[in-house]
Amino acid sequence: MLSEEHALQLIVDSLSSLRRGGLIQADLTITGGTVLLGSGSALDSIAFVTFVTDVEERLNRATGHELYLVLTDIHEFNDEDAYLSAATLARYIAGMPELRATAA
Amino acid sequence: MTDGPVIAITGTSRGIGLAMAGYFAGLNYRVAGCSRGPCSLKAAGYFHTPVDVTDEKQVRGWIRAIKNQYGGIDILVCNAAMIPPASLLTATPLDIAEGTVRTNVLGTYLTCREVAKAMMLQRSGRIVVLSSMAVGLHEEGAAVYAASKSAVVEMTKVLAKEVASMGITCNVVAPSVFRASAIERLGEAVVKHALEQLTIKREVSIEEICGVIRFFAAPESGSITGQVVHMGLVA
Numbered sequence: 001m002l003s004e005e006h007a008l009q010l011i012v013d014s015l016s017s018l019r020r021g022g023l024i025q026a027d028l029t030i031t032g033g034t035v036l037l038g039s040g041s042a043l044d045s046i047a048f049v050t051f052v053t054d055v056e057e058r059l060n061r062a063t064g065h066e067l068y069l070v071l072t073d074i075h076e077f078n079d080e081d082a083y084l085s086a087a088t089l090a091r092y093i094a095g096m097p098e099l100r101a102t103a104a
Numbered sequence: 105m106t107d108g109p110v111i112a113i114t115g116t117s118r119g120i121g122l123a124m125a126g127y128f129a130g131l132n133y134r135v136a137g138c139s140r141g142p143c144s145l146k147a148a149g150y151f152h153t154p155v156d157v158t159d160e161k162q163v164r165g166w167i168r169a170i171k172n173q174y175g176g177i178d179i180l181v182c183n184a185a186m187i188p189p190a191s192l193l194t195a196t197p198l199d200i201a202e203g204t205v206r207t208n209v210l211g212t213y214l215t216c217r218e219v220a221k222a223m224m225l226q227r228s229g230r231i232v233v234l235s236s237m238a239v240g241l242h243e244e245g246a247a248v249y250a251a252s253k254s255a256v257v258e259m260t261k262v263l264a265k266e267v268a269s270m271g272i273t274c275n276v277v278a279p280s281v282f283r284a285s286a287i288e289r290l291g292e293a294v295v296k297h298a299l300e301q302l303t304i305k306r307e308v309s310i311e312e313i314c315g316v317i318r319f320f321a322a323p324e325s326g327s328i329t330g331q332v333v334h335m336g337l338v339a
Contacts, residue, residue, distance in 0.1 A: 021227070046224070046269065053221040066165065 001100070002063060007093035008032060010062065011086050014054045023047045032087030037071075039083070055093075065098045106149040108132040109321070110174045112167075114157050114215055115184030117141045119284030120234070123310040124181060124317070125150055136170045136177075139184065157184045157211030167218040176226050179321045180219040182212045182233040182256070190245035190294060201248045208252035213259060216274075220267050228271040230321040233260045235278040237337050241301055253278075257332055264330035273329035275320045280336030281307045304336040 012030045019028060026042035028034065035041045037048055052069050059067045071077050074092045077084060093099075111128050115121035116137030122145060125137045129147035137143060138155035145152070151173070155166045170177055186207040188200045212233060223229030235257050238250040257276050264274035280302050281295055299305050316333050319325060 046266070049221060050224045050270075053225055057225065060168070066168065068164065 002059075002094055002096075004087075004090045004094040006062075007090035008086060010055060010058045010093070011036075011090055014051055014058060015086075017054065018043075018047060018051055023050055030086060032085065032090065034086040035083070036086055036089060037082050037084040055089075059093065063099060067096060067098055069093070106132040106134055108134055108149070109178040110134045110136065110170065110176060111179040111181065111321075112136045112170055112177050112219065113138075113181045113183055114155075114211070115139050116145065116152065117143045120279065120282050120310070120313065121183040123282075123284070124183065124314055127310050127314045133179075134174055136166075136174070138166055157215055158206050160214055163214045163218050167215075167222055171222055177219055177222055177229065179230045179232065179317075180215065180223075181317060182215050182231070184211050184215075185234065185236075185253075188249055190243075191248075192245055193247035196248055204248050205252050205255075208249070209255045209259070212256045216259070216263055220263065220272060223272045224267065224270045226271075229273075230325075231260070231263070231272065231274040232317050232320050233257075233274070233276050235276050235332065237278055237280045237298065237302065237334065239278060240334060240337050241298065243298070243301075261330045268329055271326075273320065273326065275329060276332040277313065277316045277320070278332060278334045278337070279308055279313050280304070280334075282310070282313065283307050302336045303338045306336070308335050 015024065015028060015030050018024050024042050024047055028042055036043060036051070043051055056068055071084070074088065076088050108131065111133045113121055113125050113135060116125040117139035121139065122143065125135050125145050126147060129135045129150040132149060135150045137150060138153045140154065140156050143152040153166050153169060155162045157163055184207065186204050188204050216231060219231065233256050236253040238246045239254045239257065260274045260276050267274065281298055312335065316335070320328065
């Protein structure tokens with residue numbers, strides 16, 4: 001099981017890592033309201049794909065599960081007006097069926 | 105156990121893929137090969153995984169397994185392909201056309217997608233996609249196959265632009281006639297006819313094909329991307 005807080009910490013760690021690597025130029029203070037995708041995001045498309053891949057790697061290491069983030073599976077995600085915040089992604093990760101099954 | 109570069113090659117059960125895997129294993133590369141069927145290669149540094157490149161889950165699992173075993177992927181060679189029997193377009197059944205496009209185009213897309221993402225995290229990598237002389241010859245009977253091999257050229261060129269800023273290069277090698285099982289299946293007459301149309305009218309060796317891949321993979325080739333090398337043919 002992975003709590004929303006833990007998932008958010010994974011996201012924070014990933015974004016910090018990408019920033020250290022120079023992929024994100026902006027000086028981000030990452031909170032649940034941080035925009036990952038959509039208007040106001042500090043991530044361009046390449047940075048976003050790299051971020052998603054990095055979060056998947058971290059999830060794999062943290063849980064031992066083969067987990068992949070599928071944006072269209074996120075209930076709140078509207079791909080016609082793409083917008084994703086750190087809190088929304090953390091909520092999706094914590095609610096992934098593979099992780100819920102582990103908890104059960 | 106070798107500590108050479110990590111090279112992932114698809115379609116290593118036979119033909120060019122099998123020969124490439126043996127070639128690079130012989131040079132102390134760490135070779136991760138895959139195919140739907142088993143592979144006869146027994147070489148130090150070679151590890152084989154049964155993978156259908158058209159299956160998203162299997163491709164993802166394979167790439168993750170390579171990363172877990174070796175820590176990363178230096179070079180990807182997208183070789184897996186289906187060569188359908190020569191058939192006029194007007195006589196080609198839909199299932200043959202679909203299978204060819206699925207393996208040759210979508211299999212390349214899936215493999216490139218997953219490996220490119222891994223390479224983006226590494227900020228480095230070399231992707232080499234195999235096309236074919238069929239693209240330049242416009243041979244009757246090869247419409248679907250040639251179209252699929254033309255598609256991967258364009259896909260590679262676009263990918264090259266998309267990932268250039270991440271230190272990844274993407275190039276294409278289009279071998280001419282290699283006496284692999286697939287070519288032998290087509291028959292001597294087809295091979296002979298193809299050779300007659302080439303600028304260099306002989307078969308190419310695995311050393312020549314792998315020489316092009318090694319050129320693309322070399323550190324000194326970091327600024328070469330989106331290129332196509334046609335072997336034996338002026339395209």
